[in-house]
Amino acid sequence: MAELLRAEGITKRFTGALALDGVDFAVNSGEVHVLLGENGAGKSTLVKVLAGVYRPDSGSVRVADGVNLAVIYQELTLVPELSVAENLFLGRPPRRFGVVDRARMLRDAVGLLARVGLRVDPATPVKELGIAQQQMVEIARALDLNAGVLVLDEPTAVLTDTETDRLLEIMAEIRDQGVGLVFITHHLDEIRRIADRVTVLRDGRSVGVLPAGSSVEQMIELMVGRAISEQYPRRSQEPGDVLLKVDSLTRDGRFTDVSFEVRAGEVVGIAGLVGAGRTEVVRAAFGVDHYDSGHVEVAGRRLPGGDVRAAMRAGLGLVPEDRKGQGLVLTSSVGENLGLVTLRSATRAGIVDRKRQRRHADEMATALRVKTSGLDQEVRELSGGNQQKVVIGKWLLADPRVLVLDEPTRGVDVGAKVEIYELINRMTAAGRAVLLVSSDLPEVIGMSDRIVVMAHGRVAGELPARGTTQDEVMALAVQEFSA
Ligand SMILES: Nc1ncnc2c1ncn2[C@@H]1O[C@H](COP(=O)(O)OP(=O)(O)OP(=O)(O)O)[C@@H](O)[C@H]1O
Ligand SMILES: [Mg+2]
Known part of the structure; x- marks a missing residue:
């Protein structure tokens, strides 16, 4: 499997916080590499370093020749006032004789939306869509970028079970086409379904890499450093007024x-x-x-x-x-x-x-x-x-x-x-x-x-x-x- 991206010894400090501390991370062609860790462990910061949004204080990121990196950030980045189609081709609309070709833009948009199973009129302003639908538009846009590496930072947090199923299917499809995926999620069942390997971050450090098929208990133990005995500790009592x-x-x-x-x-x-x-x-x-x-x-x-x-x-x-x-x-x-x-x-x-x-x-x-x-x-x-x-x-x-x-x-x-x-x-x-x-x-x-x-x-x-x-x-x- 060809290595598409390699980050070595990444350290990133913010005033008051050491967000990343000597992290190594690599992505191969045709794999889903999950980044797992508690809130604040450094996952999104690592993504931004890979994407070049942040300059690391030390360490290096190397990307294979001709490989594009597309990122779906945790905070959605769509422009609410623009239409779905305009958002999909933001900054690079199809042109004909130098003029934006609206008809082609709408046609291409329909095709991209079909790939993620989203049935909305591409002329709809994005602000009229629900959060899950907006997420799907982001994903459709990333698909069009023809990325060699696609990073998804908690895309499923706002999705329903059915939408998540669809997204995991799409991810498996593009993995099979040779794309390398980096996937962040707090849903351990999703990791069990799709991960080829799991890098666990704790307090900005990489504390281990787990293979596909690792159990939920193994993931929790490595992530929080202890077992969680009771996931739903509800203590009921006699109801009052x-x-x-x-x-x-x-x-x-x-x-x-x-x-x-x-x-x-x-x-x-x-x-x-x-x-x-x-x-x-x-x-x-x-x-x-x-x-x-x-x-x-x-x-x-x-x-x-x-x-x-x-x-x-x-x-x-x-x-x-x-x-x-x-x-x-x-x-x-x-x-x-x-x-x-x-x-x-x-x-x-x-x-x-x-x-x-x-x-x-x-x-x-x-x-x-x-x-x-x-x-x-x-x-x-x-x-x-x-x-x-x-x-x-x-x-x-x-x-x-x-x-x-x-x-x-x-x-x-x-x-x-x-x-x-x-x-x-x-x-x-x-x-x-x-x-x-x-x-x-x-x-x-x-x-x-x-x-x-x-x-x-x-x-x-x-x-x-x-x-x-x-x-x-x-x-x-x-x-x-x-x-
Ligand atoms: N711009 C910033 N300025 C200062 N501190 C920051 C900044 N961005 C991130 N941090 C800090 O860096 C640490 C790692 O944050 P990061 O967003 O990478 O966590 P995460 O693993 O993505 O968490 P979550 O699961 O909650 O999304 C946190 O302590 C955070 O407060
Ligand atoms: Mg995050």
Whole structure:
């Protein structure tokens, strides 16, 4: 197998952090080489060094003659205002007699989109697509670059199971065409399905290379340096009063007659396929979007619709699905972000108690093991997974009576997931209620007490979590309703 790329002794230091420390890494033609490591281990930094975005402090990267490198970054890089086709051929549109050939651009776009199985009109502005669809556009663009080495930094974090299956198929196809792939993911099952070898990074150092077929336990052990005994440590208890009541909530064309309750001390999961209306219902309940009929009660008090402030005053919190867009101020510090919604509780006689706020922020950063040089570091300098932990931490600190978590563990490493689960346990033990929206079936089943399954904007059924199988949840999730 021909070697396409070799990096030797790569060291990269940022102010306050040694992100990479003497890392060796190589990619062969026709292999999928997985980069595995905890949040902040240095994976994305290594990718940026390979791509020439960062200059390493020491070490070298050599690429074989005539080999192109294409990268799909963890943060999507599409231009929201432009169309799908314009994004696909950004900076290199097909021309005819020196003029951009729009007809050909649209035709070529259709062909590329078909390769990734995305059925959208190439004239659609990218901002109208969902995150998963945008990801597929990025991948289609990389395919067109005819890359010899294709790097994918956590492409599956935002994809559904079906989309992930399709992506892994596409990856296997291009591997068989001789492309060398570098693949980053926190989903160990995906690694088992596709990896030819796995390089494990820990604290910026390469701590080992595992062959294809390595077990999940081997990967975890090498990655976090210890075994994880209990992946879903849910501790249930006797539920108390109803804290959240969603009653016949309807938004025309989006969701219909959705009702469920969450009691003090309970974790209720909401499962369903993407597009089933889960995120839309919780956004409406929180007041971000409006609804047409039905109502929402927190601790017996009816909320006015479409009023986020009122929802927060009543004790409702929401960790949104799109955290970069809605959950964080990237140019502010870790401490400020953690304190964003606690301001009120840290206020005494109208004065913000900054000392107390910092102490709480510090405790939360430690509990979630946020990898940062300190509370004053800007959030945009954190690794993707650590930014995620900050948004969750900020809402856990706010300690709402009812916390809604929409896909809380996306992009979070296996160890940090367990820490988030422990904090969910702590909240419910203190009499709070948690609504857990998740596409990760083992997670909803493992961490909920009851599961509400949605399909086509309706509640398809409810299951006790204990003893329920993924198949039972899926059977409800694919249910059809007669009009
Ligand atoms: N621009 C920057 N300035 C300062 N520190 C940075 C910068 N970029 C990355 N770091 C630090 O380098 C370390 C490695 O970050 P990196 O993004 O490579 O992690 P990662 O392995 O990709 O994690 P994740 O799984 O969360 O995406 C982290 O401690 C991070 O805070
Ligand atoms: Mg990363």
